[in-house]
Amino acid sequence: xxxxxxxxxxxxxxxxxxxxxxxxxxxxxxxxxxxxxxxxxxxxxxxxxxxxxxxxxxxxxxxxxxxxxxxxxxxxxxxxxxxxxxxxxxxxxxxxxxxxxxxxxxxxxxxxxxxxxxxxxxxxxxxxxxxxxxxxxxxxxxxxxxxxxxxxxxxxxxxxxxxxxxxxxxxxxxxx
Amino acid sequence: xxxxxxxxxxxxxxxxxxxxxxxxxxxxxxxxxxxxxxxxxxxxxxxxxxxxxxxxxxxxxxxxxxxxxxxxxxxxxxxxxxxxxxxxxxxxxxxxxxxxxxxxxxxxxxxxxxxxxxxxxxxxxxxxxxxxxxxxxxxxxxxxxxxxxxxxxxxxxxxxxxxxxxxxxxxxxxxxxxxxxxxxxxxxxxxxxxxxxxxxxxxx
Numbered sequence: 001x002x003x004x005x006x007x008x009x010x011x012x013x014x015x016x017x018x019x020x021x022x023x024x025x026x027x028x029x030x031x032x033x034x035x036x037x038x039x040x041x042x043x044x045x046x047x048x049x050x051x052x053x054x055x056x057x058x059x060x061x062x063x064x065x066x067x068x069x070x071x072x073x074x075x076x077x078x079x080x081x082x083x084x085x086x087x088x089x090x091x092x093x094x095x096x097x098x099x100x101x102x103x104x105x106x107x108x109x110x111x112x113x114x115x116x117x118x119x120x121x122x123x124x125x126x127x128x129x130x131x132x133x134x135x136x137x138x139x140x141x142x143x144x145x146x147x148x149x150x151x152x153x154x155x156x157x158x159x160x161x162x163x164x165x166x167x168x169x170x171x172x173x174x175x176x
Numbered sequence: 177x178x179x180x181x182x183x184x185x186x187x188x189x190x191x192x193x194x195x196x197x198x199x200x201x202x203x204x205x206x207x208x209x210x211x212x213x214x215x216x217x218x219x220x221x222x223x224x225x226x227x228x229x230x231x232x233x234x235x236x237x238x239x240x241x242x243x244x245x246x247x248x249x250x251x252x253x254x255x256x257x258x259x260x261x262x263x264x265x266x267x268x269x270x271x272x273x274x275x276x277x278x279x280x281x282x283x284x285x286x287x288x289x290x291x292x293x294x295x296x297x298x299x300x301x302x303x304x305x306x307x308x309x310x311x312x313x314x315x316x317x318x319x320x321x322x323x324x325x326x327x328x329x330x331x332x333x334x335x336x337x338x339x340x341x342x343x344x345x346x347x348x349x350x351x352x353x354x355x356x357x358x359x360x361x362x363x364x365x366x367x368x369x370x371x372x373x374x375x376x377x378x379x380x
Binding site for chain 2: 006087090094151155156159162163169170
Protein backbone atom coordinates (compact mmCIF):
# COMPACT_ATOMS: atom_id res chain seq x y z
CA UNK A 1 0.00 0.00 0.00
CA UNK A 2 1.26 3.50 -0.83
CA UNK A 3 2.26 5.65 2.15
CA UNK A 4 0.16 8.81 2.54
CA UNK A 5 2.14 11.91 1.53
CA UNK A 6 3.59 13.97 4.36
CA UNK A 7 4.87 17.53 4.62
CA UNK A 8 8.58 18.24 4.58
CA UNK A 9 9.96 20.97 6.79
CA UNK A 10 11.63 23.97 5.16
CA UNK A 11 15.22 24.72 6.29
CA UNK A 12 15.50 25.59 9.99
CA UNK A 13 16.79 29.11 9.25
CA UNK A 14 13.54 29.83 7.43
CA UNK A 15 11.46 28.72 10.40
CA UNK A 16 13.69 30.73 12.73
CA UNK A 17 13.26 33.88 10.64
CA UNK A 18 9.47 33.39 10.53
CA UNK A 19 9.23 32.87 14.28
CA UNK A 20 11.46 35.89 14.99
CA UNK A 21 9.22 37.97 12.69
CA UNK A 22 6.13 36.87 14.61
CA UNK A 23 7.91 37.71 17.89
CA UNK A 24 8.77 41.18 16.51
CA UNK A 25 5.12 41.65 15.53
CA UNK A 26 3.92 40.72 19.01
CA UNK A 27 6.52 42.95 20.67
CA UNK A 28 5.59 45.76 18.26
CA UNK A 29 1.90 45.43 19.10
CA UNK A 30 2.59 45.36 22.82
CA UNK A 31 4.98 48.32 22.60
CA UNK A 32 2.43 50.35 20.64
CA UNK A 33 0.00 49.91 23.46
CA UNK A 34 2.47 50.26 26.37
CA UNK A 35 4.44 53.22 24.99
CA UNK A 36 1.65 54.97 23.07
CA UNK A 37 2.11 58.29 24.88
CA UNK A 38 5.92 58.22 24.61
CA UNK A 39 5.78 57.34 20.91
CA UNK A 40 3.24 60.08 20.18
CA UNK A 41 5.29 62.59 22.18
CA UNK A 42 8.45 61.66 20.28
CA UNK A 43 6.75 61.88 16.88
CA UNK A 44 5.10 65.20 17.70
CA UNK A 45 8.34 66.65 19.08
CA UNK A 46 10.30 65.57 16.02
CA UNK A 47 7.65 67.03 13.67
CA UNK A 48 7.82 70.35 15.50
CA UNK A 49 11.57 70.46 14.89
CA UNK A 50 10.91 70.02 11.13
CA UNK A 51 8.15 72.60 10.53
CA UNK A 52 8.94 73.20 6.86
CA UNK A 53 8.69 69.49 6.02
CA UNK A 54 5.14 69.30 7.42
CA UNK A 55 3.99 72.72 6.21
CA UNK A 56 3.53 74.08 9.72
CA UNK A 57 2.75 77.80 9.57
CA UNK A 58 2.78 78.78 13.23
CA UNK A 59 -1.02 79.16 13.46
CA UNK A 60 -2.25 76.79 16.15
CA UNK A 61 -5.56 75.85 14.46
CA UNK A 62 -3.88 74.99 11.16
CA UNK A 63 -0.81 73.28 12.65
CA UNK A 64 -2.78 71.07 15.05
CA UNK A 65 -4.82 69.64 12.17
CA UNK A 66 -1.64 68.86 10.20
CA UNK A 67 0.05 67.30 13.24
CA UNK A 68 -3.05 65.21 14.04
CA UNK A 69 -3.18 63.83 10.50
CA UNK A 70 0.51 62.93 10.57
CA UNK A 71 0.14 61.28 13.99
CA UNK A 72 -2.78 59.17 12.74
CA UNK A 73 -0.60 57.95 9.85
CA UNK A 74 2.35 57.36 12.22
CA UNK A 75 0.08 55.19 14.38
CA UNK A 76 -1.29 53.44 11.26
CA UNK A 77 2.27 52.62 10.15
CA UNK A 78 3.02 50.92 13.48
CA UNK A 79 -0.32 49.06 13.44
CA UNK A 80 0.20 47.87 9.87
CA UNK A 81 3.68 46.61 10.81
CA UNK A 82 2.16 44.65 13.70
CA UNK A 83 -0.56 43.07 11.52
CA UNK A 84 1.59 42.36 8.45
CA UNK A 85 4.48 40.90 10.44
CA UNK A 86 2.14 38.48 12.23
CA UNK A 87 0.49 37.46 8.98
CA UNK A 88 3.66 37.20 6.92
CA UNK A 89 5.36 35.06 9.57
CA UNK A 90 2.60 32.49 9.13
CA UNK A 91 2.59 32.90 5.34
CA UNK A 92 6.34 32.15 5.29
CA UNK A 93 5.87 28.97 7.35
CA UNK A 94 2.97 27.73 5.20
CA UNK A 95 4.32 28.59 1.77
CA UNK A 96 7.92 27.45 2.36
CA UNK A 97 6.55 24.15 3.67
CA UNK A 98 4.64 23.76 0.40
CA UNK A 99 7.76 24.68 -1.58
CA UNK A 100 10.01 22.30 0.43
CA UNK A 101 7.56 19.46 -0.19
CA UNK A 102 6.33 19.99 -3.73
CA UNK A 103 9.06 21.82 -5.65
CA UNK A 104 11.38 19.05 -6.81
CA UNK A 105 13.95 20.81 -8.99
CA UNK A 106 17.04 21.96 -7.14
CA UNK A 107 17.53 25.51 -8.44
CA UNK A 108 13.83 26.38 -8.19
CA UNK A 109 13.23 25.13 -4.63
CA UNK A 110 15.88 27.20 -2.80
CA UNK A 111 15.08 30.22 -4.96
CA UNK A 112 11.34 30.12 -4.19
CA UNK A 113 12.03 29.51 -0.50
CA UNK A 114 14.52 32.40 -0.38
CA UNK A 115 12.18 34.79 -2.20
CA UNK A 116 9.28 33.89 0.10
CA UNK A 117 11.43 34.23 3.23
CA UNK A 118 13.31 37.42 2.37
CA UNK A 119 10.28 39.08 0.75
CA UNK A 120 7.89 38.08 3.51
CA UNK A 121 10.26 39.17 6.28
CA UNK A 122 11.35 42.51 4.87
CA UNK A 123 7.96 43.66 3.52
CA UNK A 124 6.39 44.40 6.96
CA UNK A 125 9.54 46.32 7.97
CA UNK A 126 8.53 48.88 5.33
CA UNK A 127 5.64 49.97 7.57
CA UNK A 128 8.06 50.46 10.46
CA UNK A 129 10.36 52.49 8.19
CA UNK A 130 7.39 54.57 6.98
CA UNK A 131 6.27 55.30 10.55
CA UNK A 132 9.84 56.25 11.55
CA UNK A 133 10.27 58.50 8.50
CA UNK A 134 6.99 60.43 8.83
CA UNK A 135 8.22 62.84 11.56
CA UNK A 136 11.46 63.57 9.66
CA UNK A 137 10.44 63.77 6.00
CA UNK A 138 6.63 64.02 6.01
CA UNK A 139 3.82 61.70 4.92
CA UNK A 140 4.26 61.53 1.18
CA UNK A 141 8.05 61.49 1.01
CA UNK A 142 8.19 58.88 3.78
CA UNK A 143 5.70 56.74 1.89
CA UNK A 144 7.63 57.08 -1.38
CA UNK A 145 10.92 56.06 0.30
CA UNK A 146 9.32 53.03 2.01
CA UNK A 147 7.62 52.09 -1.25
CA UNK A 148 10.75 52.11 -3.40
CA UNK A 149 13.16 50.76 -0.77
CA UNK A 150 10.96 48.06 0.76
CA UNK A 151 7.37 47.53 -0.37
CA UNK A 152 7.91 47.24 -4.12
CA UNK A 153 11.08 45.07 -4.12
CA UNK A 154 10.17 42.78 -1.22
CA UNK A 155 6.41 42.71 -1.76
CA UNK A 156 7.15 42.04 -5.43
CA UNK A 157 9.48 39.17 -4.49
CA UNK A 158 6.74 37.57 -2.38
CA UNK A 159 4.11 37.94 -5.11
CA UNK A 160 6.41 36.51 -7.80
CA UNK A 161 7.35 33.57 -5.56
CA UNK A 162 3.71 32.85 -4.64
CA UNK A 163 2.56 32.77 -8.28
CA UNK A 164 5.61 30.68 -9.20
CA UNK A 165 4.74 28.24 -6.42
CA UNK A 166 1.08 28.15 -7.52
CA UNK A 167 2.28 27.39 -11.06
CA UNK A 168 4.50 24.54 -9.87
CA UNK A 169 1.67 22.99 -7.80
CA UNK A 170 -0.78 23.37 -10.71
CA UNK A 171 1.71 21.71 -13.07
CA UNK A 172 2.15 18.77 -10.68
CA UNK A 173 -1.61 18.44 -10.42
CA UNK A 174 -1.99 18.38 -14.21
CA UNK A 175 0.90 15.96 -14.81
CA UNK A 176 -0.26 13.46 -12.17
CA UNK B 177 23.73 -8.89 18.10
CA UNK B 178 20.54 -8.76 20.16
CA UNK B 179 17.35 -10.18 18.59
CA UNK B 180 15.27 -7.43 16.91
CA UNK B 181 11.50 -7.05 16.78
CA UNK B 182 9.83 -7.13 13.36
CA UNK B 183 10.01 -3.80 11.41
CA UNK B 184 12.53 -2.49 13.91
CA UNK B 185 14.29 -0.46 11.27
CA UNK B 186 14.21 3.03 12.78
CA UNK B 187 17.37 4.90 13.70
CA UNK B 188 18.20 5.62 17.34
CA UNK B 189 17.47 9.32 16.81
CA UNK B 190 14.06 8.52 15.30
CA UNK B 191 13.22 6.19 18.21
CA UNK B 192 14.21 8.91 20.67
CA UNK B 193 12.07 11.44 18.80
CA UNK B 194 9.05 9.12 18.73
CA UNK B 195 9.49 8.35 22.40
CA UNK B 196 9.81 11.93 23.58
CA UNK B 197 8.01 14.21 21.13
CA UNK B 198 4.44 13.78 22.36
CA UNK B 199 4.22 12.85 26.00
CA UNK B 200 0.84 11.38 26.81
CA UNK B 201 -0.22 11.03 23.16
CA UNK B 202 0.65 9.21 19.99
CA UNK B 203 3.28 10.85 17.81
CA UNK B 204 1.90 11.55 14.33
CA UNK B 205 3.40 12.78 11.10
CA UNK B 206 1.85 15.85 9.55
CA UNK B 207 0.29 14.57 6.35
CA UNK B 208 -0.16 16.60 3.22
CA UNK B 209 -3.71 17.19 1.98
CA UNK B 210 -4.48 16.53 -1.73
CA UNK B 211 -2.63 18.68 -4.27
CA UNK B 212 -5.83 20.42 -5.43
CA UNK B 213 -6.39 21.77 -1.91
CA UNK B 214 -2.78 22.89 -1.56
CA UNK B 215 -3.18 24.67 -4.91
CA UNK B 216 -6.35 26.47 -3.75
CA UNK B 217 -4.62 27.56 -0.51
CA UNK B 218 -1.58 28.94 -2.36
CA UNK B 219 -3.79 30.60 -5.01
CA UNK B 220 -5.97 32.30 -2.40
CA UNK B 221 -2.84 33.64 -0.66
CA UNK B 222 -1.32 34.78 -3.98
CA UNK B 223 -4.56 36.54 -4.94
CA UNK B 224 -4.67 38.21 -1.52
CA UNK B 225 -1.09 39.50 -1.87
CA UNK B 226 -1.71 40.70 -5.41
CA UNK B 227 -4.97 42.40 -4.38
CA UNK B 228 -3.16 44.27 -1.60
CA UNK B 229 -0.41 45.40 -3.97
CA UNK B 230 -2.98 46.51 -6.56
CA UNK B 231 -4.89 48.48 -3.92
CA UNK B 232 -1.71 50.25 -2.87
CA UNK B 233 -0.11 50.90 -6.26
CA UNK B 234 -3.19 51.44 -8.46
CA UNK B 235 -5.37 53.44 -6.09
CA UNK B 236 -5.76 56.48 -8.42
CA UNK B 237 -6.68 54.22 -11.36
CA UNK B 238 -9.12 52.23 -9.17
CA UNK B 239 -10.70 55.51 -8.00
CA UNK B 240 -11.07 56.71 -11.59
CA UNK B 241 -12.52 53.39 -12.75
CA UNK B 242 -14.98 53.28 -9.82
CA UNK B 243 -16.12 56.85 -10.44
CA UNK B 244 -16.58 56.07 -14.15
CA UNK B 245 -18.70 52.99 -13.33
CA UNK B 246 -20.89 55.00 -10.95
CA UNK B 247 -21.40 57.63 -13.67
CA UNK B 248 -22.23 54.86 -16.17
CA UNK B 249 -24.98 53.52 -13.86
CA UNK B 250 -26.74 56.71 -12.71
CA UNK B 251 -30.12 55.07 -12.01
CA UNK B 252 -28.67 52.32 -9.82
CA UNK B 253 -26.90 54.93 -7.69
CA UNK B 254 -29.76 57.44 -7.59
CA UNK B 255 -27.72 60.18 -9.24
CA UNK B 256 -30.04 63.20 -9.12
CA UNK B 257 -28.27 65.95 -11.04
CA UNK B 258 -27.56 67.94 -7.87
CA UNK B 259 -23.76 68.28 -7.83
CA UNK B 260 -23.36 68.26 -4.04
CA UNK B 261 -25.61 65.23 -3.47
CA UNK B 262 -24.14 63.31 -6.43
CA UNK B 263 -20.59 63.88 -5.20
CA UNK B 264 -21.59 62.43 -1.83
CA UNK B 265 -23.20 59.38 -3.51
CA UNK B 266 -20.15 58.88 -5.73
CA UNK B 267 -17.66 59.08 -2.89
CA UNK B 268 -19.69 56.60 -0.78
CA UNK B 269 -19.83 54.12 -3.66
CA UNK B 270 -16.11 54.48 -4.41
CA UNK B 271 -15.29 54.09 -0.71
CA UNK B 272 -17.41 50.89 -0.53
CA UNK B 273 -15.74 49.44 -3.63
CA UNK B 274 -12.29 50.12 -2.15
CA UNK B 275 -13.40 48.62 1.15
CA UNK B 276 -14.40 45.48 -0.77
CA UNK B 277 -10.90 45.23 -2.26
CA UNK B 278 -9.29 45.87 1.11
CA UNK B 279 -11.44 43.17 2.81
CA UNK B 280 -10.55 40.82 -0.04
CA UNK B 281 -6.83 41.36 0.66
CA UNK B 282 -7.03 40.73 4.42
CA UNK B 283 -9.51 37.84 4.26
CA UNK B 284 -7.67 36.06 1.43
CA UNK B 285 -4.41 36.12 3.38
CA UNK B 286 -6.16 34.71 6.44
CA UNK B 287 -8.34 32.11 4.77
CA UNK B 288 -5.51 30.78 2.58
CA UNK B 289 -3.58 30.10 5.78
CA UNK B 290 -6.64 28.63 7.49
CA UNK B 291 -7.18 26.21 4.58
CA UNK B 292 -3.49 25.21 4.65
CA UNK B 293 -3.40 24.47 8.37
CA UNK B 294 -6.88 22.96 8.76
CA UNK B 295 -6.56 20.67 5.73
CA UNK B 296 -3.22 19.48 7.11
CA UNK B 297 -5.00 18.67 10.37
CA UNK B 298 -7.76 16.85 8.47
CA UNK B 299 -5.18 14.82 6.51
CA UNK B 300 -3.27 13.96 9.69
CA UNK B 301 -5.99 13.38 12.25
CA UNK B 302 -9.30 12.41 10.59
CA UNK B 303 -9.38 8.68 9.95
CA UNK B 304 -12.53 8.10 7.87
CA UNK B 305 -12.00 8.58 4.14
CA UNK B 306 -15.49 9.93 3.47
CA UNK B 307 -15.43 12.29 6.43
CA UNK B 308 -12.04 13.54 5.28
CA UNK B 309 -13.32 14.16 1.74
CA UNK B 310 -16.41 16.00 3.04
CA UNK B 311 -14.25 18.19 5.29
CA UNK B 312 -11.90 18.99 2.38
CA UNK B 313 -14.84 20.09 0.21
CA UNK B 314 -16.44 22.27 2.89
CA UNK B 315 -13.15 23.87 4.03
CA UNK B 316 -12.09 24.57 0.45
CA UNK B 317 -15.45 26.19 -0.28
CA UNK B 318 -15.02 28.26 2.88
CA UNK B 319 -11.59 29.43 1.76
CA UNK B 320 -13.23 31.00 -1.32
CA UNK B 321 -15.19 33.33 1.00
CA UNK B 322 -12.92 36.35 0.19
CA UNK B 323 -14.08 36.24 -3.44
CA UNK B 324 -17.37 37.54 -2.03
CA UNK B 325 -15.63 40.84 -1.32
CA UNK B 326 -14.66 41.16 -4.99
CA UNK B 327 -18.34 40.60 -5.85
CA UNK B 328 -19.16 43.16 -3.14
CA UNK B 329 -16.87 45.79 -4.75
CA UNK B 330 -18.07 45.12 -8.30
CA UNK B 331 -21.72 44.82 -7.21
CA UNK B 332 -21.64 48.19 -5.46
CA UNK B 333 -20.39 49.87 -8.65
CA UNK B 334 -22.73 48.10 -11.07
CA UNK B 335 -25.96 47.73 -9.05
CA UNK B 336 -25.73 50.53 -6.49
CA UNK B 337 -24.51 50.36 -2.91
CA UNK B 338 -27.41 48.61 -1.19
CA UNK B 339 -28.23 46.16 -4.00
CA UNK B 340 -24.54 45.29 -4.57
CA UNK B 341 -23.90 44.59 -0.90
CA UNK B 342 -27.08 42.51 -0.65
CA UNK B 343 -26.12 40.46 -3.72
CA UNK B 344 -22.64 39.71 -2.35
CA UNK B 345 -23.91 38.90 1.14
CA UNK B 346 -26.79 36.67 0.06
CA UNK B 347 -25.17 34.70 -2.76
CA UNK B 348 -21.47 34.58 -1.90
CA UNK B 349 -20.43 35.78 1.54
CA UNK B 350 -23.13 34.01 3.53
CA UNK B 351 -22.96 30.57 1.83
CA UNK B 352 -19.16 30.44 1.69
CA UNK B 353 -18.77 31.90 5.17
CA UNK B 354 -21.24 29.29 6.46
CA UNK B 355 -19.18 26.59 4.73
CA UNK B 356 -16.05 27.81 6.54
CA UNK B 357 -17.85 27.82 9.90
CA UNK B 358 -19.39 24.38 9.27
CA UNK B 359 -16.02 22.92 8.20
CA UNK B 360 -14.19 24.30 11.22
CA UNK B 361 -16.94 23.12 13.59
CA UNK B 362 -16.90 19.63 12.05
CA UNK B 363 -13.10 19.51 12.37
CA UNK B 364 -13.40 20.53 16.02
CA UNK B 365 -15.93 17.72 16.56
CA UNK B 366 -13.55 15.21 14.90
CA UNK B 367 -10.67 16.39 17.10
CA UNK B 368 -12.85 16.15 20.22
CA UNK B 369 -13.90 12.61 19.26
CA UNK B 370 -10.28 11.65 18.74
CA UNK B 371 -9.23 13.19 22.06
CA UNK B 372 -12.05 11.31 23.80
CA UNK B 373 -11.06 8.03 22.17
CA UNK B 374 -7.42 8.58 23.14
CA UNK B 375 -8.32 9.27 26.78
CA UNK B 376 -10.24 5.96 27.15
CA UNK B 377 -8.14 3.31 28.90
CA UNK B 378 -7.01 0.68 26.41
CA UNK B 379 -8.35 -2.86 27.04
CA UNK B 380 -5.92 -5.15 28.85
